[in-house]
Amino acid sequence: xxxxxxxxxxxxxxxxxxxxxxxxxxxxxxxxxxxxxxxxxxxxxxxxxxxxxxxxxxxxxxxxxxxxxxxxxxxxxxxxxxxxxxxxxxxxxxxxxxxxxxxxxxxxxxxxxxxxxxxxxxxxxxxxxxxxxxxxxxxxxxxxxxxxxxxxxxxxxxxxxxxxxxxxxxxxxxxxxxxxxxxxxxxxxxxxxxxxxxxxxxxxxxxxxxxxxxxxxxxxxxxxxxxxxxxxxxxxxxxxxxxxxxxxxxxxxxxxxxxxxxxxxxxxxxxxxxxxxxxxxxxxxxxxxxxxxxxxxxxxxxxxxxxxxxxxxxxxxxxxxxxxxxxxxxxxxxxxxxxxxxxxxxxxxxxxxxxxxxxxxxxxxxxxxxxxxxxxxxxxxxxxxxxxxxxxxxxxxxxxxxxxxxxxxxxxxxxxxxxxxxxxxxxxxxxxxxxxxxxxxxxxxxxxxxxxxxxxxxxxxxxxxxxxxxxxxxxxxxxxxxxxxxxxxxxxxxxxxxxxxxxxxxxxxxxxxxxxxxxxxxxxxxxxxxxxxxxxxxxxxxxxxxxxxxxxxxxxxxxxxxxxxxxxxxxxxxxxxxxxxxxxxxxxxxxxxxxxxxxxxxxxxxxxxxxxxxxxxxxxxxxxxxxxxxxxxxxxxxxxxxxxxxxxxxxxxxxxxxxxxxxxxxxxxxxxxxxxxxxxxxxxxxxxxxxxxxxxxxxxxxxxxxxx
Numbered sequence: 240x241x242x243x244x245x246x247x248x249x250x251x252x253x254x255x256x257x258x259x260x261x262x263x264x265x266x267x268x269x270x271x272x273x274x275x276x277x278x279x280x281x282x283x284x285x286x287x288x289x290x291x292x293x294x295x296x297x298x299x300x301x302x303x304x305x306x307x308x309x310x311x312x313x314x315x316x317x318x319x320x321x322x323x324x325x326x327x328x329x330x331x332x333x334x335x336x337x338x339x340x341x342x343x344x345x346x347x348x349x350x351x352x353x354x355x356x357x358x359x360x361x362x363x364x365x366x367x368x369x370x371x372x373x374x375x376x377x378x379x380x381x382x383x384x385x386x387x388x389x390x391x392x393x394x395x396x397x398x399x400x401x402x403x404x405x406x407x408x409x410x411x412x413x414x415x416x417x418x419x420x421x422x423x424x425x426x427x428x429x430x431x432x433x434x435x436x437x438x439x440x441x442x443x444x445x446x447x448x449x450x451x452x453x454x455x456x457x458x459x460x461x462x463x464x465x466x467x468x469x470x471x472x473x474x475x476x477x478x479x480x481x482x483x484x485x486x487x488x489x490x491x492x493x494x495x496x497x498x499x500x501x502x503x504x505x506x507x508x509x510x511x512x513x514x515x516x517x518x519x520x521x522x523x524x525x526x527x528x529x530x531x532x533x534x535x536x537x538x539x540x541x542x543x544x545x546x547x548x549x550x551x552x553x554x555x556x557x558x559x560x561x562x563x564x565x566x567x568x569x570x571x572x573x574x575x576x577x578x579x580x581x582x583x584x585x586x587x588x589x590x591x592x593x594x595x596x597x598x599x600x601x602x603x604x605x606x607x608x609x610x611x612x613x614x615x616x617x618x619x620x621x622x623x624x625x626x627x628x629x630x631x632x633x634x635x636x637x638x639x640x641x642x643x644x645x646x647x648x649x650x651x652x653x654x655x656x657x658x659x660x661x662x663x664x665x666x667x668x669x670x671x672x673x674x675x676x677x678x679x680x681x682x683x684x685x686x687x688x689x690x691x692x693x694x695x696x697x698x699x700x701x702x703x704x705x706x707x708x709x710x711x712x713x714x715x716x717x718x719x720x721x722x723x724x725x726x727x728x729x730x731x732x733x734x735x736x737x738x739x740x741x742x743x744x745x746x747x748x749x750x751x752x753x754x755x756x757x758x759x760x761x762x763x764x765x766x767x768x769x770x771x772x773x774x775x776x777x778x779x780x781x782x783x784x785x786x787x788x789x790x791x792x793x794x795x796x797x798x799x800x801x802x803x804x805x806x807x808x809x810x811x812x813x814x815x816x817x818x819x820x821x822x823x824x825x826x827x828x829x830x831x832x833x834x835x836x837x838x839x840x841x842x843x844x845x846x847x848x849x850x851x852x853x854x855x856x857x858x859x860x861x862x863x864x865x866x867x868x869x870x871x872x873x874x875x876x877x878x879x880x881x882x883x884x885x886x887x888x889x890x891x892x893x894x895x896x897x898x899x900x901x902x903x904x905x906x907x908x909x910x911x912x913x914x915x916x917x918x919x920x921x922x923x924x925x926x927x928x929x930x931x932x933x934x935x936x937x938x939x940x941x942x943x944x945x946x947x
Contacts, residue, residue, distance in 0.1 A: 260321055262347040264366040269513070271366055273349055279316040281351065281362060285371055287513045292461060293371075296394035296484075298362060300375060300506075303387035303496060312353065312360050312375075313392060319359075320350035332527075333538045333739035334815040336846040338864060342528040343368065348376075358383045369523040370512035372466065376505040388498035391474070393487040393509055395463055397422065400483060401453040404765050404853055407433040408446030408475040410490045410699035411692075413730055414748040416759045417769070419854050423480055439699075445478035446488060450730070450769040452520075452853050459513060460520050460853075464772060466508040466529035468732040469710060472497050473701035474507070492704055493697030507732060512772070518848035521767050521857075526733040526774075534737050540720045541739050543815035543841040544684060546654060547599050548608030549586045550779070551820050554754045556791035558586035560611030560619075562634040568618045571626060576614060576635050587612040588636045593645055598823040600649040602837050607646065608654040608686060608818070612637045619660045620691050627660040630673035643680045654724075655682040661691035663698075663708050670712065674719040683720070684742070684816075686777075687712065689727035701729045713738050724777050724816055731774030743777035743816035746770065750779035750820055753798035754787050760799045760908050760935030761854050761876030763808060768853045771813060779820040780808035781836055783829050785912040790822070799935055801912045802832050803902045806939035809839045810872025811859050817841050831917050835900050835939050839870050849884045856880060856932065860888050867893070871940035875932035882932045886942070889924035894945040897922045901930055901938040908935025921945075 259274040272284045276297070285293040299313035327343045348363040361376035375391075377383060400423045406415035407429060418425075418432045429444045450464035463485065465474050472489040479486065487509070489497035508529045514520055535541075552558045564582040566574065587609050595607045615628045633639050646653050655677050659666040666673075666687075677685065689700060698705055709728045716723045717740050726745035735741040747770040752758050763778075770776055782805050784790065785798035809817055819826065819836050826833040840863035850858035850873070858873040869889065873882050889895060896919055903914030912935070922928075922942065930938050 260318075260347055260349060262323070262345055262364055262366045264368050265325070265343050265345060266368045268368065269366050269371065271347075271364055271371055273347065273362070273364065275316060275318065276314070278314045280314040281316060283364070283373070285511060287459065288515070290457070290459065291398050292459065292513050293511060294396035294398060296396040297392065298394070299392040300360070300388060301390045301392055303389040305387070308386055310353070310356050311389075312358065315353050315355055316351040316360070317354065318349055319352045322348045330532065332736065333533065333541050334543050334742070334842050336813050336843050336861065338844040340524045340527065344528075356382055365529070367525050367528070369514065369519060369525050370510060372508040372510045372525065372529050374506045374508045377500065377502040379503045383502050386500050387496050388489065388500060390497060391487045391489050391506065395476070395485040395511070397453075397483040397485070399455060401455050401461070403447070404452040404769060405447040408442055408448055408477070408488065410439060410701050412700070412727070413448060413746055413770070414752065416748060416762055417765045417854070422478060422483055425478060426480055442475070442488060443477045445480050447476050447478065449474060449476060450772050451476060452765070452768040454853065459515055460517050462510070462512040462520055462768065462772060464510045464512070464526065464732070466510050466526045466733045466773075467531070468507045468706060468729065468734070470504070470703065470707055471507050472703045473706060473729050474509070490699050490701040492699070492702040493695065498703050517768070517851040517853060521848045521851055522846070523772070526772055527736045530733040530736040532737065533739055535717055535739065538739060540683065541722060541742070544605045544652070544742070545817050545819070545841050546606040546608055547595055547604050547819050547823070548610070548654070549592060549595055550608060550610055551754075551782075552790065552822050553586050553610060554751050555787050556794050559584045560587070561585065561616040562614070562636070563617065566617050569615060571615055571629055571632065574614070581636060585611065585634070585636060587634065589638045589641055592637070592642055594823070596646050596649055596651050599651050604651070604819065606652040606654050606684065608656060610656040610658070612656065619658065623692065623694065623696060624660065625662050625665055625694055627662050627665060628658065630657050630669050631676045639680055647681060652684070653680070653682050655685045656688070657685055658688040658690065661689055662694040663689070663705060664694060667708065667711070670715055674716060674721055677721060678719055684722040684724065685716065686724045686726060687728070689725075700727065705729070710734070713741055716740060726777070730770060733773055735774045741774070743775050743814055745777050747776060749776065750782060753782055753785070753800070754794065754796050756796050757799040763804070763812065763874045764857050764876050765854050767811060767857060775814035775816065776812060777814060777816050777818065778808060778812045779818045780805050780812065781819045781821055783821050783825045783832065783913070798912070799908045801902055801906050801908055801915065801933055801936040802829065803900055803906070803915045803939060804874055804908070804935060804937040806832060806835045806900050807872035807874050807937035809836065810861055810870050810939065811857050811874050813846070815841050829913075832900060832915060835898075835941060838941050839939075840864065840866075840868070845888070847888045850882060856882065858882055858884060867944040869942040871942065872937065873930070873932055873939075874937040875935065877934055879931065879933050879936070881929055882938070883927070883929045886922055886926045886928070887924050889922070889942065891924050893923070895922050895942045896920070896945055897940050897942045899930065899938060899940050902933035902936040904931065906933040906936050908933070
């Protein structure tokens with residue numbers, strides 16, 4: 240019956256069922272059919288539990304014409320070989336949501352021959368129990384050696400006008416609130432959704448970014464993304480809203496080209512994760528599994544980190560990154576900062592940093608991040624300036640050695656900050672010296688930033704050249720045993736499996752935006768379905784003072800969340816790198832709530848998704864690695880609700896004490912964000928809980944085994 244249905248669909252959509260190849264998932268819930276259209280165009284079709292997920296869709300690569308490439312890799316193919324295989328392993332991540340991950344799939348590799356050009360193209364499909372992945376492979380051959388990609392023509396034909404959780408296509412930033420709409424509404428809503436962040440004119444009024452989350456009217460959840468993005472341009476999706484058909488759209492370089500290739504080579508994996516249960520989308524490890532195993536022989540130096548930092552006071556405008564307000568412009572090696580007056584609001588002073596070190600030591604944190612410590616911040620942004628920073632020269636009021644020695648005396652690690660201002664080639668010139676400087680002064684982790692237009696001029700943040708830079712910085716850092724937390728970089732696609740020193744990325748609208756007008760209250764209920772499928776996010780949670788004017792009277796912003804919501808993020812937004820982002824004095828005002836941040840783990844042996852609906856709510860339970868302790872987090876969207884859960888994940892026969900940090904009965908992200916309660920109750924694996932979750936709110940629970 241399924242084969243008959245596929246044949247009918249092929250006829251309806253102009254394809255012939257020639258040389259059809261079928262691939263089933265290990266549990267047989269998924270079936271993928273591959274065939275060639277009458278003109279030799281590769282096509283595929285995907286079903287889940289007998290329901291069509293992706294209608295017959297075409298595949299191919301459009302090449303830029305030159306004397307050697309007169310014909311693209313789009314059609315006129317015949318199948319000359321096919322290979323099937325199965326794979327099943329369990330591997331252990333260096334850090335993660337669970338202590339072991341199963342990688343189980345069936346594979347079909349189809350070798351295509353294009354008669355006119357005598358070229359070959361391999362399309363490899365992997366079908367997991369949670370979805371489909373495929374990529375293009377260009378084997379070594381005499382008629383395809385060097386080539387330029389004009390566009391990748393991968394299609395994802397939808398079965399209807401699905402609900403989508405989307406952000407606008409953009410070559411330079413992902414820092415958007417998500418829009419929830421029907422696919423047919425994207426064009427109308429696009430002008431409002433693109434806001435001031437869009438760094439260049441949109442390539443399409445229906446262009447969106449991956450990871451794209453979708454929900455059908457029948458209740459199927461679908462996620463479209465990519466995995467193992469290496470030496471290739473980042474993929475967007477362009478919607479044909481008349482036919483409900485997505486087609487890949489690669490990020491161009493300064494010349495408009497979308498990929499410079501040399502065979503043998505391959506594309507990243509294109510991924511389709513599907514389930515009728517939203518929790519299974521979140522639990523999927525398909526993106527990680529599509530990346531190569533860890534390439535680092537020694538990973539003992541890679542440690543999950545909980546940190547504080549001189550950052551939030553700068554974001555809110557209470558203090559500044561720059562040392563002085565007297566200079567309209569500066570030049571490294573020329574400007575003498577000892578001869579100018581400090582502005583009195585510089586945050587990265589030796590005295591101020593020592594206060595953060597003391598706070599970290601008192602409360603059991605691992606590290607302190609300092610931004611604005613180095614010369615050059617006076618004219619760092621928007622100047623198309625190449626030589627912005629040298630990453631080793633501190634301002635006069637920041638004593639590197641004194642800070643190093645003081646931190647070591649308190650058993651606190653320091654985290655370095657490298658802002659490139661988008662001047663990528665300048666960063667690469669200084670990288671070895673900068674990393675060596677870090678090691679000499681006791682810095683094992685770096686937060687890198689890429690704010691601003693990319694230099695070389697005209698390049699985009701997500702083009703092939705810049706993707707390669709991010710990878711170069713990561714691999715170079717590994718040589719120095721340095722962990723990387725890259726902000727404004729390309730969205731992660733599971734590379735952290737191969738290089739686990741990539742302990743965090745931003746690459747989405749993070750907590751800092753609560754100081755810039757606030758994110759939508761449901762933003763954090765969508766991120767786990769989108770951005771976090773590719774790897775952990777340095778979201779910087781833990782904001783306790785939502786009225787930003789109390790930090791800086793000139794800033795009238797208001798964070799759209801409750802304190803309980805901020806606590807829950809340490810569990811719901813997984814990362815081995817977690818910041819207590821607010822300033823010490825705000826934590827001192829709410830010591831009982833702050834206790835959860837002090838207690839919560841950053842590395843896990845088990846994770847269970849208990850409730851989930853994108854854009855509405857999410858509840859997660861995680862077991863701290865090496866302990867019997869559990870932590871639960873719930874975040875909620877616009878509508879208050881009662882969250883119900885059973886603690887069946889606890890070990891049978893054992894008793895625990897649960898400390899519940901919850902929204903107060905009148906809590907609301909707008910009107911009463913700091914209302915919360917803390918209570919303790921005994922629990923076992925048979926316990927059931929019902930808990931109010933306010934608008935823009937949530938709750939957090941620590942569950943500690945009773946040992947007496």
